[in-house]
Amino acid sequence: MDDVDAVVIGSGPNGLVAAALLARAGWRVTVLERSAVAGGAVHSGELTVPGYVHDTYSAFYGLLHCSPVLGELGLDKDLEWAHFPSPVAAAVSPQEVAVCHRDPEQTAAGLARRATTDGPAWASLYRWWCEVGTSFLTQMLGPVGAPGPGLAFARRARRQGLFDTTQMLLGPLEALCVERFSDPAARALVAAGASHADVPVDHPGSAPAAIILALAAQQVGMPVPVGGAGRLAAALARAATDAGAVIRTGTEVTRVVVERNRVTGVESADGSHVRARRAVLADTGPRALFHGLVGTDHLPARFLDGLARFRYGTGVFKVDLALDGPAPWTAPELAQTGVVHLTGDLDAMAQAAHEARRGIVPARPMLIVGQQTVADPSRAPAGGHTLWIETHVPPVPRQSGSWASSKDAFLDVVMQRLEDHAPGLGARVVGSAVRTPEDLERENPNLVGGDLGAGSSSLDQQLVFRPVPGWFRYGTPVKGLYLCSASTHPGGGVHGMAGHNCARRVLSDRRRRRI
Ligand SMILES: Cc1cc2nc3c(=O)[nH]c(=O)nc-3n(C[C@H](O)[C@H](O)[C@H](O)COP(=O)(O)OP(=O)(O)OC[C@H]3O[C@@H](n4cnc5c(N)ncnc54)[C@H](O)[C@@H]3O)c2cc1C
Structure with missing residues (x-):
């Protein structure tokens, strides 16, 4: 012993x-x-074919x-970290995309080209992040009630800022997006982080995680280990x-x-x-x-x-693709992006999240598409690329009672959604691997119902x-x-x-x- x-x-x-x-x-x-x-x-x-390295989770x-x-x-x-020229992007249609670039001014300029007031709105949100939001994150990461970070946050936010910030963080994410941004793609960019969790954009509690993910991406990018x-x-x-x-x-x-x-x-x-x-x-x-x-x-x-x-949240359906070339996005800005969110607008995001929570396999799922090889070409043979796709789904589909019988049909939905945004993508696929919520839990019992959180x-x-x-x-x-x-x-x-x-x-x- x-x-x-x-x-x-x-x-x-x-x-x-x-x-x-x-x-x-x-x-x-x-x-x-x-x-x-x-x-x-x-x-x-190497989850698909030899020579292609995929992130399993x-x-x-x-x-x-x-x-x-x-x-x-x-x-x-x-460890060596690789960075993307543009860490994240959100698409409400194949042509309508908003992109977060490494440089916040470039992000604001891009958003302003789509809707004049959205550039300053992003700049103002990012200023809040640098002045107050980062100390909110420090407080959130520490033990609950730790006095040091709590005081630092209160000092930074000051009295009025504390009320405004608390209201913003407690409200539904869509309220913030609609109040501050007018272009649907810019709103989706701010809200994209909600597609990583199980709280729909129209629910209180959806704001903190999404804001942290959006603004941390602006601050530190979306680093991946080489x-x-x-x-x-x-x-x-x-x-x-x-x-x-x-x-x-x-x-x-x-x-x-x-x-x-x-x-x-x-x-x-x-x-x-x-x-x-x-x-x-x-x-x-x-x-x-x-x-x-x-x-x-x-x-x-x-x-x-x-x-x-x-309670556990919704599950994740994960697809890894090996490609013999880059994803042929309709919107050229997406070629250099680390994480592309195919979310649709706020209504579509709310609907997909509600369906997943109700046991319904989403008809138009929000796809989170990672393009690691854009920053780290060492993960694929010369010219090849990988795509890492995850989307929130019910832990168990209500209609069929098991992912085993719903997996193939839903994979077709995912591939069609990708094809809509990147016509010709399917022809570039040389290998694939799929993990349902049931597979994820089998591999790691902490991922109950495929809940990544x-x-x-x-x-x-x-x-x-x-x-x-x-x-x-x-x-x-x-x-x-x-x-x-x-x-x-x-x-x-x-x-x-x-x-x-x-x-x-x-x-x-x-x-x-x-x-
Ligand atoms: C598909 C997917 C994508 C994700 N994407 C991201 C991302 O891009 N960025 C990000 O920051 N986070 C992401 N996450 C979330 C993140 O990976 C998890 O929140 C994080 O790994 C949790 O860490 P943990 O140590 O709590 O548990 P885990 O990483 O789940 O590890 C738990 C470990 O405990 C072991 N274990 C459990 N029970 C026992 C037992 N009885 N005996 C021995 N061993 C046991 C398991 O085998 C496992 O190895 C993702 C998760 C998933 C599933």
């Missing part, structure tokens, strides 16, 4: 960041990962570039092992051992047992942890009631409510047991901050002799 200070269950970015910080503090740490490689939803491989790391984790863990040591997401996974794993942590892949934890309401270790499917002297940190889903690994006998009824209310990002599941009302500081009713996955604050995305905040909480609990 191994005997360590802390066990981390799962090696997603949050688990690896937590392991690195605990190991740096001198703790003996073992990470147990059920998959063959560490990294969780940060992974790449996450792909664009703007959030990581806004997170203190990047510098603190020294992830850039042996060679594929797997390079980032390797850098995260190296940060943990360089600090002294041990990572054991191919090891699925099947039980968290609790004795007299204290966690004492974990058992794995291979029969091995690791004793944890101080803590166990779970980079897992909350129900998988408490219902599956711990057992409800160890948990108070009130906690279990709160846990029963935890590991839990709905609606307002009632944020901050003090995530994952269980009142249990937002990573601790659990079991002494020494912590949850550090994206199902905790600050939620989905590769920023590592759930792991970061959790590790700091664990170290603080140890200093105060609570564990």
